[in-house]
Amino acid sequence: MGGLIRKIDRGGFFRAFGVGFLAPLLLLLADRLPGTARLRRYLRPPGAKPEKDFLKACIGCGQCANVCPNKCISLAGLEKGLGELATPVITARAQACILCMACTQVCPTGALSRLEPTEDGRKAVRMGTAVVSEEVCYSFAGRTCGVCYRACPLPGQAMKLGLYETPKVNAEHCVGCGLCEQACVHMPQAIRVIPANQLEERRAS
Amino acid sequence: MRLGWVMLIGSILTRGFVLVLLCLLALMTYYLNLKQAYNNPRLVELSHGPVARSAYELADKSFAYFGDPLEIAQANGGMTWSIRIAGVPFTDPVAALSVLAKDHRWEVGFAAGLAVPIFLALTFGRVFCSYVCPASLIFFSIARLRGLLSKWFYFPEIRVSRGLAWGLLVGGLVLAVATGHGAWALLLPYFALGQTLFHGIAMGTLSVGLGSLLVFAGMDFFLGRQFTCRHVCPTGRILGWIGRRSVFSIVRAPDACIDGCNGCADVCPQAVNPRLNETLDCSLCGECMIVCPAKCLSVKPRLRKSPCSSIIRTLIIAFCLLSFPSPLAAHHFKGLPHYNYFENYPQVPEDEFLGQAGNYEMSLVAYDFQGLQRENVQEPGNVRLFLVIFNMLDSTVYKGKLTFEILDDGQPVHSKFFRNAELENLYSIHHELPDSGEYSIRLTLHDAGDLACEIPFRLSSQQTHWGRWIGLLLLVLMTITAVGARKARLNVDRKEARKQNSNPDEEIK
Structure with a gap:
């Protein structure tokens, strides 16, 4: 027993430390990879903090994606850049959030603040805001559609209908779940959710 | 030695169990999806076939054994990096460091998740590496493969200073701060494995983690036996450091040890040399005890003068x-919950102040607009005072004429006359107050014979932050x-x- 203090070679230690320190920084080169046009328009799960704080807190553990019963949360790969690797991403057109709030209940680091699956909880969500392309939308061309309205979890508040079921989004109440975007029968889509982080950027610029 | 075999087989079994668990957790997303979408075995069969139905029913039954299947299933989740099993959180120390480095406070559950890993490291050393880490099972197999192939090929055995792993830890933290915590998915083998499994099973895509896993496997194959565990993995390094004085460790009986034999040091997956009586980094895998020809190694609590x-x-x-x-x-006042208030949500009641005059009890609540982080709010001096006057004689609330004055050091700084109480029988006043004053309010109840009363009050930022002292x-x-x-x-x-x-x-x- 004893003899726990082993002599270490200081020079070797620091040389190896330097190599170890610099090696991960080489990964920054991954950000410089050419090719994939990065799709910037994607949503964060409900309850997500503003993008900057969210990325500070999110450790990419995947618990939200694991408990999501809707399988709408996927984990980002390198296509979104190294900074967002393994962070949860919702592509609304493919699978939109049903606001069940399961992910907000499990987030260990507070990147998603806790919300309840109630009316109030749903209203507190700020994932983004839906925007209608009136030039594209069926209803605006006189072909009554209204599918997005029927998909909306807050009908009458977040979205109202006009003549021929033309959708009108109330940005104040729209939570940005993306169900309208997923439901839109027009291809290419006539309604899309602008993520909250991009709204922030737009307001800033 | 028998104990060695028990430990080795046990370690393989537990790591295999973790691997299976990770796969099951990834598969669980399918179950949750079917449960949410259909909640009916027949519908599952109609849309996904009989295999899906039997799997769904099996999962349904086994979860139902413990309670509501959806809730029970959702109590488990995550990967080796941060995971919840039956609702109990486990946190990777590196994740905790990374979060701290990125200037984010630990959530309570997140910090509590550190308890088990740190306790294990302090008691048994680096046992995570041999008994939990699913990636080390791969490296263990590669070490065996090297052993098999060494009859025909030459494999180098490169040894590196511990500085490499420490450097990787610091470099990884810098990278995480510069980019995001996700960068660890490329630097930690078990995180990469978890990502690969989850991406592959739950999402049907290839994770970039697979690439980094292949790099680690290549290093293990070409550079040295268990190279990743021994010299690269930052988590192993930090756990080894935490457990450097672990209670249980490998112990050598020097009298029985054979000179010139170096079997234990060669086989050790964590580069421990029991011959030097080293115990730093020992993960209690039992491999050295198996190869030792003299049977001089055993696991014992380290005897010190007072081990207790x-x-x-x-x-x-x-x-x-x-x-x-x-x-x-x-920062909670009287156990009030947050109700998802914003960080600086103004109306968190900071404190309640009581005063009494005649038959009347006045309760004043300072909705201190200084909020939780006064320095960050837009109007730092903003204070809202709410007052209810209770008539103790006939158990009614006073709603009559009132003069409400705010005094600073006895000098009135603001005053307001109310003809009657406002909404919900409250008197409210809204004023800018710096946090340097000695405040009180003076009330004159005109409908109660001009009864006067003075209640001193403090603002939250004037209060002692006991939390900091504690x-x-x-x-x-x-x-x-x-x-x-x-x-x-x-x-x-x-x-x-x-x-x-x-x-x-x-x-x-």
Whole structure:
């Protein structure tokens, strides 16, 4: 027993430390990879903090994606850049959030603040805001559609209908779940959710 | 030795179990999806086939055994990096460091998740590496493969200083701060494995983690036996450091040990050399005990003069560490919940002040607009005072004429006359107040014979932040314990060194 203090070679230690320190920084080169046009328009799960704080807190553990019963949360790969690797991403057109709030209940680091699956909880969500392309939308061309309205979890508040079921989004109440975007029968889509982080950027610029 | 085999087989089984668990957790997303979408085996069969139905029914039954299937299933989730099993959180120390480095406070559950890993490391050393880490199972197999192929091929055995892993830890932290925590998915083998499994099974895509896993596997194959575990993995390094004085460790009986045999050091997956009586980094995998021809190795609690005191010291430090976040984050008033308020949501009642005059009890609540972080709010001096006047004689609330004055050091700074109480029988006043004054309110109840009353009140930012003092106390306690522990250890080491010097046969290089 004893003899726990082993002599270490200081020079070797620091040389190896330097190599170890610099090696991960080489990964920054991954950000410089050419090719994939990065799709910037994607949503964060409900309850997500503003993008900057969210990325500070999110450790990419995947618990939200694991408990999501809707399988709408996927984990980002390198296509979104190294900074967002393994962070949860919702592509609304493919699978939109049903606001069940399961992910907000499990987030260990507070990147998603806790919300309840109630009316109030749903209203507190700020994932983004839906925007209608009136030039594209069926209803605006006189072909009554209204599918997005029927998909909306807050009908009458977040979205109202006009003549021929033309959708009108109330940005104040729209939570940005993306169900309208997923439901839109027009291809290419006539309604899309602008993520909250991009709204922030737009307001800033 | 028998114990060695038990430990080795046990470690393979537990790691295999973790691997299966990760796969099951990834598969669980399918179950949750079917449960949410259909909640009916027949519908599952109609849309996904009979195999899906039987799997769905099996999962449904096994979860239903414990309670509501959806809730039970959602109590488990995550990957090796941060995982919840039956609702109990487990946190990777590297994740915790990364979050701290990126200037984000630990959530209570997140910090609590550190308890089990740190306790295990303090008691048994680096056992995570041999008993939990699913990636090490791959590296273990590669080491066996090297052994098999070494009949025909030459495999190098490169040894690197511990500095490499420490450097990777610091470099990884810098990278995580510069980009995001996700960068660890490329630097930690088990995280990469978890990502690969989850992406592959739950999402049907290839994860970039697979690439980094292949790099680690390549290093293990070409550079040295268990190279990743021995020299690269930052988590192993930090766990080894935490458990460097673990209670249980490998112990050598020097009398029985054979000179010239180096089997234990060659086989050790964590680059421990039991021949030097090293125990730092021992993960209790039992491999050295199996290869030792002299059977001179065993697992024992490290006998010190007082093994108990080191456990108590460890527990004190662990307790202090774990209770650290709560006093610093404490800001709740009378157990009021957050209700998802924003960080600076103004209307968190800061304190309640009571006064009495005649038959009337006045309760004043200062909705201190200084909020939780006064320095960050837009209107730092903003204070809203709410007042209810209760007539104790006939149990009614006073709603009549009132003069409401705010006094600073006895001098009125603001005054308002109310003809009657406002909404919900409240009198409210909204004013800018700096946090430097000695405040009180003076009330004159005109409908109660001009009854006057004065209630002193304080603003939240004037109050003593006991949490900070308690935090400081914990820090002092921790320092004292740690310094004491170190002194005690040095004494023991010195004594042993003296003993060994008096016996030249047992000298340690």
